[in-house]
Amino acid sequence: MVEQHLNRVFHALSNPTRRAILGRLASGQTTVGDLSRPLPLSFAGVSKHLGVLERAGLVTREARGRERVCRLNPAALRDAQDWLEFHTRFWTERLNALGALVETGADEEGERR
Amino acid sequence: MVEQHLNRVFHALSNPTRRAILGRLASGQTTVGDLSRPLPLSFAGVSKHLGVLERAGLVTREARGRERVCRLNPAALRDAQDWLEFHTRFWTERLNALGALVETGADEEGERR
């Protein structure tokens, strides 16, 4: 269900630490260790954040020896971006149309009473 | 601070009820009552959600008599959309570049060890 996916992606993005992790990952794949080194967080804390990002489909973790290599998956942002793009465009057009209506004397408020 | 704003917007969008409210609001301004009527939620519950959306700057509430009229503010989506657009583009380009590197025999993994 796409709704569920949107929930997860938006929630994942709502945390600055997780956005930082994504930013870090954008400059290349890394291990969990490298990822957590600069963060003011415990190892396990970072691992939890990665879990959230992974459940949202934004990153993948893959075992390589005793390390875990983390990679970005930009495709997972697609749904969220589509949602935002559609709605900003749609809303803006609607609001412009309403503005035009008001200017011509019609009263939009009647629509909802 | 834009970080703070992103937190709030993404968090506001991470809830399906709130996205439904936004969708409903896209077809015209409404009162809190009209908004909560079709939702399987108490009046106060909807009011709380509106508080979250308002703090994120996504909607505005304005008193009109004893009612509160809710309106969309599409501009507040701008930051979130910009963030997403920049990152999807940036990530995708990076990943394509890495793919090209790998194909030419260079090993990107050396970058982070």
Added chain:
DNA sequence: GTGTTGTTCAACCATGTGGTTGAGGGTAGC
């Protein structure tokens, strides 16, 4: 005035979140 309606607020509850610590499982190095 009284009563009704629209809305918020405060208090509460269950659950989720972001963080910690400590234990433990694999893997690498010797």
Added chain:
DNA sequence: GCTACCCTCAACCACATGGTTGAACAACAC
């Protein structure tokens, strides 16, 4: 084998979230 390292998991804590109910307030209707 042993030890050291990378990482996850389970348990815990404080606090936020999403929901409820009931009280309160402001404005309309009479």
